[in-house]
Amino acid sequence: MFDYCVIGGGIVGLATAMRLLETYPGCSLILLEKEEALGRHQTGHNSGVIHAGIYYPPGSLKAELCRKGADATKAFCQENGIRFDVCGKLLVATSSLEVQRMEALHERSKQNTIEVHRLSEGELKEREPNIRGLGALFVASTGIVSYADVCQAMGRRIKALGGEIRLSTRVTGIREARDSVDIASVGENWQAQKLVVCGGLQSDRLAVLAGLSIEHRIVPFRGEYYRLPASKNDIVRHLIYPVPDPALPFLGVHLTRMIDGSVTVGPNAVIGFAREGYPRLSFNVSDTADYALFPGFWKTVFANRGSALTELRNSLWKPGYLEECRKYCPSLDLADLLPHEAGIRAQAVRKDGALIHDFLFAQTDRMLHVCNAPSPAATSAIPIAEMIVGRMADERRRMPAN
Helix, strand or coil: CEEEEEECCCHHHHHHHHHHHHHCCCCCEEEECCCCCCCCCCHHHCCCEECCCCCCCCCCHHHHHHHHHHHHHHHHHHHHCCCEECCCEEEEECCHHHHHHHHHHHHHHHHCCCCEEEEEHHHHHHHCCCCCCCEEEEECCCEEECHHHHHHHHHHHHHHCCCEEECCCCEEEEEECCCCEEEEECCEEEEEEEEEECCHHHHHHHHHHCCCCCCEEEEEEEECCEECCHHHCCCCCCEEEECCCCCCCCCCCEEEECCCCCEEEECCCEECCCCCCCCCCCCCHHHHHHHHCCHHHHHHHHHCHHHHHHHHHHHHCHHHHHHHHHCCCCCCCHHHCEECCCEEEEEEEECCCCECCCCEEEECCCEEEEEECCCCHHHHHHHHHHHHHHHHHHHHHHCCCC
């Protein structure tokens, strides 16, 4: 019998396990991860950005968690000797409409108390000679890191605090009883007083496995990246992002400096045919059927049909992808777009077709399922974990004594 069990070895699950052990010294905890290593899915396939939170509505939970998370992530890296670089980010406007959107973002950043500098066209060219635009916003506090390294450090911290991590352990059963939760894997069983599930791409399936009634499904969106040749590793000094279209759910293709010195371009956002299939032609019958039989998926596709077709075209036609990049980096050509591993985003979709952009939890007396932890969950993982532990403590106080 463990005091706590955490399912999921991505950054949110690891941060939650770490926070539980710090909050309740001496408690017993086991973390179960189905892969042979930590952070193998969303955490290990993102662009490694420590976001500042400029995009989110002032006063919103996402804005608050991102701001706290950026500081907490940098502090954790300093404490654990993890290399990171606060290189800053430029949001580049390439049209008069984007200039208007940029001004609105500038006002939002002030309300979010984020330090942002407005750059003219000339100042942008001086700062980034290879980038073209009518102006830009410079977000000084944005950084880059390897979240895989952060996960490894969190794993070491969990073990140092007395926690146990079991890899290559796929959960096949979850049953909540009056006094505990029973968790089953092939050939093994565990009991815990409390269970936290941070299942990411499998979060809806784990909720159903636990007997919960949910009204959403996870739809996998592939984010396809390209890597620039090493000869162009110095093409930019900062991260280069387009000014986002508020009508679209994703930020758009951008140039990202990676902590290893390379530069990537991407991602786009196309429907994936496998939740964990990273090669280009990956297909999983069960994964595809899950959302194809879900009415909300088709409503989402219809509502976003214009952008969906554009993203699909650019995925299939490399010159279209390049065109998105050359809006603000005209010196790139097709030969510069080298293969790079894709990422897959777990997008929660409601029955009515609405994309869920906020946190979504399912909670019972002894279980808390993180059904949706939206971007930037990697940046915000440490304060997200604090929020999860706080929600469990509130539930614990309400429970009658055994």
